Amino acid sequence: MDMTKMLLNILIPPVALIMLLLILPPYLVLKYLGLVRGFTYSEDVAGKVVLITGASSGIGEHIAYQYARRGARLALVARREDRLREVASEARKMGSPDVLQIRADVSKVEDCKRFVDETIEHFGQLDHLVNNAGIPGVGLLEETTNISDLTSVVDINFWGSVYGTYFAAPYLRKSHGKIIVISSAAGRFHSPGASIYGASKAALISLYESLRIEFGSDIGITIVIPGLVKSEMTTGKRRSKAKLQSIPIESTEDCAKAIVDSACRGDRYLVEPSWVWILFLVKVLFPEVLEWCLHWLFFSTPRNSRKAA
Numbered sequence: 001m002d003m004t005k006m007l008l009n010i011l012i013p014p015v016a017l018i019m020l021l022l023i024l025p026p027y028l029v030l031k032y033l034g035l036v037r038g039f040t041y042s043e044d045v046a047g048k049v050v051l052i053t054g055a056s057s058g059i060g061e062h063i064a065y066q067y068a069r070r071g072a073r074l075a076l077v078a079r080r081e082d083r084l085r086e087v088a089s090e091a092r093k094m095g096s097p098d099v100l101q102i103r104a105d106v107s108k109v110e111d112c113k114r115f116v117d118e119t120i121e122h123f124g125q126l127d128h129l130v131n132n133a134g135i136p137g138v139g140l141l142e143e144t145t146n147i148s149d150l151t152s153v154v155d156i157n158f159w160g161s162v163y164g165t166y167f168a169a170p171y172l173r174k175s176h177g178k179i180i181v182i183s184s185a186a187g188r189f190h191s192p193g194a195s196i197y198g199a200s201k202a203a204l205i206s207l208y209e210s211l212r213i214e215f216g217s218d219i220g221i222t223i224v225i226p227g228l229v230k231s232e233m234t235t236g237k238r239r240s241k242a243k244l245q246s247i248p249i250e251s252t253e254d255c256a257k258a259i260v261d262s263a264c265r266g267d268r269y270l271v272e273p274s275w276v277w278i279l280f281l282v283k284v285l286f287p288e289v290l291e292w293c294l295h296w297l298f299f300s301t302p303r304n305s306r307k308a309a
């Protein structure tokens with residue numbers, strides 16, 4: 001038994017490596033051809049039905065405007081009805097032929113069933129589902145006063161996407177539609193002070209990687225990994241002045257345009273802005289050095305400026 005195990009440990013890696021090296025060149029050629037197609041092909045979403053969660057502000061609001069400019073019909077979901085109304089009227093002005101506003105909390109299963117049902121009742125179809133609603137979760141785990149407060153981050157960021165996807169899937173299969181999911185660089189690049197938020201976003205990546213396989217070619221999935229983007233999450237009262245100010249921040253319009261362009265191309269992933277991927281490489285190549293640097297950066301700042309996060 002031990003002998004076979006040892007033999008396998010010695011044999012499998014080099015054999016696998018040789019096979020990978022043989023397969024890699026033709027694979028890269030095919031992938032490159034796929035990319036060329038991506039630059040020339042873009043789905044025409046005029047008249048199609050797009051449901052966006054978290055459309056009352058920030059990235060979701062601007063995704064709505066991008067789809068509106070392309071002539072898509074919209075179902076906008078969030079909790080603040082007054083803000084939704086303003087976004088809906090702006091979207092109509094920008095060219096959307098029909099906009100539906102639905103007040104709902106994505107962390108509630110019954111709300112998610114209702115917003116999908118209402119969308120189908122009104123439009124009769126669903127083509128793109130944009131799972132964007134999310135809340136930040138900042139602070140050190142040990143400094144959290146009420147641990148139960150943290151469950152809402154996962155309930156909204158993770159379960160809020162699962163529920164909507166579950167109820168929309170039959171309609172998306174029928175239309176050969178797409179799911180666009182807004183994860184975060186924090187789901188790949190682990191940083192202090194956002195552990196639960198990062199975990200909720202990493203869980204999204206894992207979830208949709210599996211669903212890609214379950215849905216096959218019936219439903220396309222674009223996983224979006226934004227860096228820092230201007231929104232209510234990163235400005236205003238929630239902003240961590242000490243740390244966020246030193247990091248370049250992308251405009252909400254640019255980010256939303258990149259997301260909708262990417263969805264229409266049918267990309268599997270979008271890292272936006274694209275330079276952020278270099279952080280993931282650093283993480284893979286020098287994990288210990290990075291951990292040490294982040295620890296030093298975070299804990300060498302005065303305690304009260306950290307608390308401002």
Ligand SMILES: NC(=O)c1ccc[n+]([C@@H]2O[C@H](COP(=O)([O-])OP(=O)(O)OC[C@H]3O[C@@H](n4cnc5c(N)ncnc54)[C@H](OP(=O)(O)O)[C@@H]3O)[C@@H](O)[C@H]2O)c1
Pocket residue numbers: 053054055056057058059060077078079080081083104105106107132133134135136156182183184185225226227228229230231232233234
């Ligand atoms: N800004 C960034 O730097 C950044 C970076 C990476 C990823 N992201 C992700 O991008 C997404 C959009 O965030 P944002 O930056 O645009 O922040 P934002 O301006 O705060 O927008 C969040 C949106 O989600 C909605 N929302 C929150 N909880 C909800 C709930 N329980 N039910 C329904 N809707 C809910 C909010 O609307 P109501 O409050 O009206 O419900 C709002 O429309 C989030 O998933 C976020 O994690 C942002």
Ligand SMILES: *[C@@H]1O[C@H](CO)[C@@H](O)[C@H](O)[C@H]1NC(C)=O
Pocket residue numbers: 146147148149
């Ligand atoms: C802790 O948070 C939970 C959920 O937010 C809440 O239901 C509970 O009442 C809170 N407990 C205390 C002691 O504040």
